[in-house]
Amino acid sequence: MVAILSGVYLATARLLASESDQLITLEAQSLKADFHDHDPDTFISAIADRAEDPWVRGAVYELRGPRGDFLAGNVVILPDLVVQHDGWVEFQVALTHGDETAARQIRAQIFDLGDGFKLLVGHDIQDRQAFRAVMLQSIGWAVGAALLFGLFAGWWLGRRIARAARGISNNAAHITEGTLSERLPLTGSGDEIDGLVSRFNELLTRIESLTSTMRTVLDSTAHDLRGHLNRIRGAAQAAQHIASEPAMRAACDTVLLEIDRLGTTLQGLLRIALAQSGTAPLEEVDLSRLVAEIVEFYQPAAESHALTISIQPHLTVRGHRQLLTQALANLLDNAIKYAPTAPITVQLIGTDSKAIVTVADGGPGIPVEQRQLATQRFGRLPGSSGLPGSGLGLSLVAAVARLHHADLDMSDAMPGLKITLSIPLIATQAINAKR
Amino acid sequence: MKILLVEDDRRAGEYLAKGLTELGHSVEQAFDGESGLAAAATGAHDILILDRMLPQLDGLEVVRRLRTTGSTLPILILSALDEVDERIQGLRAGGDDYLVKPYHLAELVARLDALARRRADLGPVAKLTVFDLELDTRARKVTRAGRKIDLTTREFQLLEFLMRHTGQVVTRSMILEGVWDYHFDPKTNVIDVHISRLRQAIDKGHERQLLHTVRGAGYTLTEDP
Numbered sequence: 158m159v160a161i162l163s164g165v166y167l168a169t170a171r172l173l174a175s176e177s178d179q180l181i182t183l184e185a186q187s188l189k190a191d192f193h194d195h196d197p198d199t200f201i202s203a204i205a206d207r208a209e210d211p212w213v214r215g216a217v218y219e220l221r222g223p224r225g226d227f228l229a230g231n232v233v234i235l236p237d238l239v240v241q242h243d244g245w246v247e248f249q250v251a252l253t254h255g256d257e258t259a260a261r262q263i264r265a266q267i268f269d270l271g272d273g274f275k276l277l278v279g280h281d282i283q284d285r286q287a288f289r290a291v292m293l294q295s296i297g298w299a300v301g302a303a304l305l306f307g308l309f310a311g312w313w314l315g316r317r318i319a320r321a322a323r324g325i326s327n328n329a330a331h332i333t334e335g336t337l338s339e340r341l342p343l344t345g346s347g348d349e350i351d352g353l354v355s356r357f358n359e360l361l362t363r364i365e366s367l368t369s370t371m372r373t374v375l376d377s378t379a380h381d382l383r384g385h386l387n388r389i390r391g392a393a394q395a396a397q398h399i400a401s402e403p404a405m406r407a408a409c410d411t412v413l414l415e416i417d418r419l420g421t422t423l424q425g426l427l428r429i430a431l432a433q434s435g436t437a438p439l440e441e442v443d444l445s446r447l448v449a450e451i452v453e454f455y456q457p458a459a460e461s462h463a464l465t466i467s468i469q470p471h472l473t474v475r476g477h478r479q480l481l482t483q484a485l486a487n488l489l490d491n492a493i494k495y496a497p498t499a500p501i502t503v504q505l506i507g508t509d510s511k512a513i514v515t516v517a518d519g520g521p522g523i524p525v526e527q528r529q530l531a532t533q534r535f536g537r538l539p540g541s542s543g544l545p546g547s548g549l550g551l552s553l554v555a556a557v558a559r560l561h562h563a564d565l566d567m568s569d570a571m572p573g574l575k576i577t578l579s580i581p582l583i584a585t586q587a588i589n590a591k592r
Numbered sequence: 593m594k595i596l597l598v599e600d601d602r603r604a605g606e607y608l609a610k611g612l613t614e615l616g617h618s619v620e621q622a623f624d625g626e627s628g629l630a631a632a633a634t635g636a637h638d639i640l641i642l643d644r645m646l647p648q649l650d651g652l653e654v655v656r657r658l659r660t661t662g663s664t665l666p667i668l669i670l671s672a673l674d675e676v677d678e679r680i681q682g683l684r685a686g687g688d689d690y691l692v693k694p695y696h697l698a699e700l701v702a703r704l705d706a707l708a709r710r711r712a713d714l715g716p717v718a719k720l721t722v723f724d725l726e727l728d729t730r731a732r733k734v735t736r737a738g739r740k741i742d743l744t745t746r747e748f749q750l751l752e753f754l755m756r757h758t759g760q761v762v763t764r765s766m767i768l769e770g771v772w773d774y775h776f777d778p779k780t781n782v783i784d785v786h787i788s789r790l791r792q793a794i795d796k797g798h799e800r801q802l803l804h805t806v807r808g809a810g811y812t813l814t815e816d817p
Contacts, residue, residue, distance in 0.1 A: 376673055379672060379673055379674055380645060380672040380673060381672075382672075383672035383673075383692070383693040383694060384601055384604070384672050384693065386693065386694040387601070387604050387672065387693035387694040387695070388601065388603045388604050388607070389694075390694040390695075390696075391603070391604050391606075391607025391608065391611075392603075392607065394607065394611065394697055395607055395610065395611070398611075398614070416694060417694075417696075420694050421777055424674070424692075424777070427674050428674065428676065431674060431676065431677075437676070437677065438677060450772070453746060454746075454772060454774070454778075454782065455778075455780070455782055457782065457785040457786055457789055458780045458781065458782040458785050460785075477676075479676045479774075479775050479776070480676065482774060482776070483776040486774075486776060486778060490778065490779050490780055493780055494779070494780070550779075
């Protein structure tokens with residue numbers, strides 16, 4: 158736009174300039190012809206008439222003789238100019254028009270009439286320059302206004318898009334944390350943002366149907382496997398009841414024991430799957446209380462350990478009470494099991510946005526390269542085969558962490574293992590804290 | 593006890609019915625929700641064992657319908673679904689207890705026993721007494737032979753739970769659910785440690801032991817030796 162306006166300005170300025178130059182040239186040519194057709198005295202008086210004609214406004218003349226002497230005209234700026242120049246000149250001169258005398262900008266042409274006579278024909282271009290200034294100013298204003306408008310429009314548009322994006326992002330976060338059956342609201346404007354929102358909603362519908370399928374598969378698998386186990390258990394128990402030989406009874410005992418182990422493993426797997434499916438319903442949970450209770454529950458079993466507990470009260474998260482409890486129970490179980498007699502530290506602290514649970518033991522710890530393995534299903538570490546456990550403990554913790562959008566971190570407690578679980582605090586808590 | 597067993601898994605139902613009959617109970621069986629509901633509505637049973645997923649009428653729906661008729665029949669829901677969230681739904685629908693398959697017969701029997709007896713002494717009792725052990729729920733006070741016993745809140749709750757089930761066998765998972773509302777299997781023997789602490793507090797120095805271990809099942813608090 159600036160380029161267009163500059164173009165307009167230049168074109169107009171040039172047009173104005175060439176028009177007045179053309180007028181001067183035309184007049185000069187006709188005067189030249191007059192000079193040749195008439196004797197010098199007639200020509201001199203004709204120039205004098207023209208110069209004094211009150212109707213001719215803004216025109217200047219100056220005629221000099223062969224010796225540089227002033228013959229006629231309404232300005233006296235020569236001889237220097239007239240003698241030295243041939244062609245276009247611009248200068249400033251005081252012009253009297255009526256009662257007013259003012260300095261005016263003049264553009265003039267000086268040319269030889271022949272026989273040593275020189276004539277200056279000029280025109281007041283002050284108006285032209287004033288026009289140019291006005292035009293320049295108008296263009297300046299136009300550019301300024303356009304620039305301001307552009308800035309404002311950009312800002313407004315940017316804000317609108319940012320607001321829409323923020324809305325989508327907030328709603329999306331709300332949905333992923335809550336129920337998948339919710340949808341983002343459409344503004345109904347049919348613009349690109351609405352298009353984006355409806356694409357997003359289509360995705361949600363797909364995710365919802367996938368997770369519900371997953372849940373159905375999970376439930377029917379659980380139902381099926383548990384049904385089988387239950388029948389086997391019933392049969393084994395019935396067999397045990399009527400078994401007369403000791404060897405047979407012992408075999409029945411083994412079968413029953415293995416079924417129970419299988420049941421425990423199945424339950425562990427199903428709970429991991431439940432946590433990973435994201436279909437487990439979350440509610441407001443007082444994490445401080447939950448941690449305090451599970452620690453208190455394990456305290457008698459940890460008598461041979463020096464137990465250090467520090468829990469910041471009233472930290473609330475959106476969570477699954479039973480799964481969170483079990484995750485913490487697994488951590489405490491591990492600490493008690495893998496680090497017999499070593500000190501155990503349980504800590505819960507709140508930051509701006511997270512509740513941070515730390516369970517640290519003074520046991521052998523887990524080498525860095527094996528930490529990943531520890532959170533995998535059945536990922537039992539070398540040297541742990543003598544200890545009871547299904548290898549699902551930490552993978553349940555990892556799955557529960559994911560369900561809660563929490564970060565699970567393993568580090569060196571020097572000595573021992575330190576597990577940190579950072580769970581997002583409920584947003585209302587931050588609001589309450591500000592009040 | 594007259595037990596109504598509604599279970600579509602005929603094999604499993606058969607084993608369970610046999611086990612319960614051998615323990616001296618009379619068992620009537622139904623194999624779908626409709627006939628189960630009709631049988632329960634006759635009011636001829638002391639307790640209902642109901643499978644969670646039944647053909648025709650879902651187990652939860654049977655519970656709901658039965659409860660709307662005003663029936664207070666104790667209901668134990670059996671389920672092959674994970675109990676974490678399902679049990680809440682089962683109890684909300686009006687079930688009294690919830691047991692996940694595969695179950696130990698001893699666990700199921702202990703729970704049936706607890707459910708059947710709960711009907712007998714309904715209502716909040718302020719004072720529980722077992723032999724010379726007394727527990728006052730309102731004053732939060734425990735005495736043995738007139739001497740005050742200091743307990744933590746959780747120990748008090750544990751003792752109250754055991755005293756409310758006096759003479760019955762309570763399993764570890766019943767204790768875990770009833771006292772802590774926990775629904776997982778602690779891999780350590782932590783329940784046993786809690787029990788032995790409580791035993792120290794109430795039985796130490798007394799000739800008659802009240803808190804007994806029942807091998808392969810759980811614990812019982814009783815004045816009978």
